[in-house]
Amino acid sequence: MNELAMQAARLALPLVLATLSEVVAERGGVVNLALEGMMLGGALAAWMVAAGGGGAALAPALLAAMLVALLVALLQALFVVRLRADAIVTGAALHFACFGATGFVFERCKRSVGVTTFGELGGAWTHVPWIGTLAIVAAVLAFLHGTRAGLAIRAAGDGPEALRAAGGSPARARTHALLLAGALAGLAGASLTTVLTGTFVEGMTAGRGFLALALVLFARWNPLGALLAGLFLGGLFSLELHAFTLAATPGGAGVLTFVLRALPYLLCIAALALVGGRPDAAPRALGRPLVDDR
Amino acid sequence: MSPPPALEFHRIVKRFGGRAALAEVDLALRAGEIHALLGENGAGKTTLVRCALGLTAPDAGRLLVDGRAVSIPDPAAAAALGIGLVQQHFALAEGLTVAENLLLDRAGAPRFFARRTLAARARERLARHGFELDPERRVADLSVGEKQRVEIVKALEAGARVLILDEPTAVLAPSEVGALLERLRALARSGRAVLLISHKLDEVLTVADRVTVLRAGRVVLAAPRAEIDAARLTRALFGDAPDDAPAAPHEAAAGPPVLTATGLAGPGFGPVDLEVRKGECVALFGVDGHGQGELLETLIGLRPARAGRVDRPARGVAFVSGDRHGSGLALDLPLAENLALRRELLPAATFGRAALAAAATPRLAEFAVQSDGPWQVARRLSGGNQQKVVLARELSIGPALVLAENPTRGLDARATAFVHARLRSVAREAAVLVATTDLDEAVVLADRLLVVHRGRLHATERTRAAAAEALARAAASS
């Protein structure tokens, strides 16, 4: 049972970070469809830097992951905030580009080099990912609710007219939100490599980024909610793995695996249907392009 | 020697194109006074105030603050001079708390803050201005009146000594109006100058110390409260042209009723009894926001009624909307396709390009639409021509019933005259109901005139004076 819990915690990590990333982005008023792509970029970057560097390279690996994702976020901010292009279409485009680019780059420099994960480092290192994540969740919470920049981000996503009337710049706040979201997405991707598997596989995010998009609703756009939602889904994933190894007949395993794998998606849809559209916890200006931005 | 006015407009002139929006307007706001500015839509109230807020510059005349001539190039300058505005559409972030919204506004706001200190400081600030509001509540959970209070505090906190309120009671529930007026008195007593823009006579009479009435960009009345009453105000607002005789009604007697509403009620209106007969044009005149829009939507069938019933013809109902963006036209589609949306104009379910053009071209010509042909995208046309397209689409079907909502909103005189002529001519064969906020339009079009106030209808004679009085009476008695 304990092992199940530990596995659930490990599996939850990328989801928590990804959902946290989207919370920040959507609080700023932007739906970040490129989340999955940013995670992939982060995962690849982390793997490339950490491969061969062992424990010493883990910190630079994380940094590299954040940097790559930040670049993508910068591009997205250019299109969505500056050019006022549609966020959904931009996000989709960036997703294609990232998916293809990571696959391409990986194929070119494919070596089956494994990366030492935090867990393999042993000792105190095994706890670093989770301590770090909890610290990040707390930091984001404090940032959003206790700093002027965080307040500006929330205002940009909820009432940009208020921010503008007060002399602030919703465009700038949205850009900040996207950049922070990018950094978090990069970390989420890096955690896939450096905490979970120790390798890179093309498309390894496996829809987690898109899942995070729906999880934000259940997290009610709250960092703590992101933590809980991620943990819940981690538990679900862990159950799925466990069921797979437990199952007696191939057929039985099949259905169960399918149900557990499809469950996150189905749950999201069911909850969306129940909640029925725009819950009142949503940032009011979410998805609306800025008018007359400055 | 009394101190100079806190803010003074001196012979302000402002032109837009050939039209004079403001013609030598004088207005003085003194500290400790509530000054009411009245006028119909388009009389120039908004333009005047925009000059004071740095949103537009007067073409002639001067603005004086405390007796000194100033120039106000932008809103920041206005704020620096102590001129604050509380507008109708609040600039608040609904998902944030009151304290956070107040924080947004403060230039020297701290980089980091704790929630409790923030709340304490906000409470302190609110109390300083005599407001009691829990600063930790989310703005979304506040009533409209409370949200307005936050806006007022924001303006006061920015150092406003002259506070301008634009139609502040338009959005309030009747129960909240009294509290606001009280607060305005308190603000004036505390030494500020308050400019109250309104067209609600009852409120003005309750709270104003001085009144200025604008009509067509000119000051037609400027007097202290003691010298005016409701009658004098309505006369000033709507004019008492001696030749204000009703236009000749249609010769043909009205035929059978085409539209009947009995006990009809819905959000913001009712119960309403209404009957429109064939051959007559009924005009509903009222100030915006008194339920005309909702009433019309229910009459058309866009909205279900909460009570009562509507009897209207099953087909041949035309809806002429003045809102060309949402209800009048599909702006991104070409004219031919806009017209083809009406089954009556093109009965087939499928049609070729030639058929579309063939159906559209004669209609466009008949309604004198100036365009590059039926394939021009509607967005490219001028407002007047767009409205003609709406008419072409709706009136060409030979309607039995025409429902029109502000059909000449935003149009110039020529386009307006064209629309009116068409509506009058179609009224010979159909039943026409026009809801409008323009009194001139109501009088010109009506065979029967009704005033709308808080969702109830009151019959009146077809003259400006009578309509204005009926509105004033309705306002006073509610």
Added chain:
Amino acid sequence: MRRVPRGAVVTIAALALALVLLALQGLGPLDALTYLVRGAFGDAPALCATLRKLVPLLLCSAGILVAFQAGLWNIGAEGQLLAGALAAGAAGVASGHWLPALAAGALGGALWAALPAALALWRRVPEVLSTLMLNGVALELLRWLVTGPLQEPSHQFPQSPQLPLAARLPQVELARSAALHLGLPLALLATLLVGWLLTRTRFGLALRAGAESPRLVLALGLPLRRWRFLAFALAGALAGLAGAVEVTGVAGAVDRSLASGVGYAAIAAALLARLAATRLPLAALLFAALAAGTTALQLQENLPGIDRFGLVLQGLVILAVLAGRRTATVDAEGGA
């Protein structure tokens, strides 16, 4: 100054960028171009490969066109395609003929789209999210069925039983290993149908008008919500048909290779065509040629990963469209 067709500018810009990136990888741009073009059009087999890739792309993007024009952000073509493929596979095996398989495919896709459609139109659930989620479900469904209930009898391969010959789409052999199947005329027909629907019927007019001005359409007494639902279902049906065509015309069975991202590429194609049915075949052809060309390039030059490049290019093309569109918006506003 003559207005150059915007789509051309966009495509050239994206291609140029891609060639630069390829050059960085050590592949000269001229060589790259040559291989790409030859891989896509060089000879009969290449041409047929391109056209084969064109079919599902065109079908999906025709459906997406309808949905987007109606203001419905349907990004679930991938899942609708898979649902259609599964239905077609089952029907093909059960009935032994391709016609019921195609019909089942269309129906499967339509049903897969009906849920998000209903949720969006009656419960105001953003269809972007719901279609995205269903894509995930469809993928998992595919994975399960081809290793479980729908698996071929020997249980060795993750795929459905091979379809009997009569359930395969009729095809025409142009040359050796160069065959065209019935899917191509179907796809072209579908594109014509979509274009006709959107511009020559009141249904289409109402959909397009209703995207921006729903109140207008409703005031005219047209059943907008019902029609939007139909449009969404149609989009799903076309994507499902694409899946059915892939199963009966290309693969001959249902397997995991069906989830190749065609549904997403179709979005890029529809956007490149700027949502005009007349431009759609060309836009889809471009992406199909790219896919065929990059596959050939990879085989030819032993450049691993080149085919991923197609995805990158898709993204670049869309971004270029968005960047180009900005100037278009300025134009329109100037006239208002």
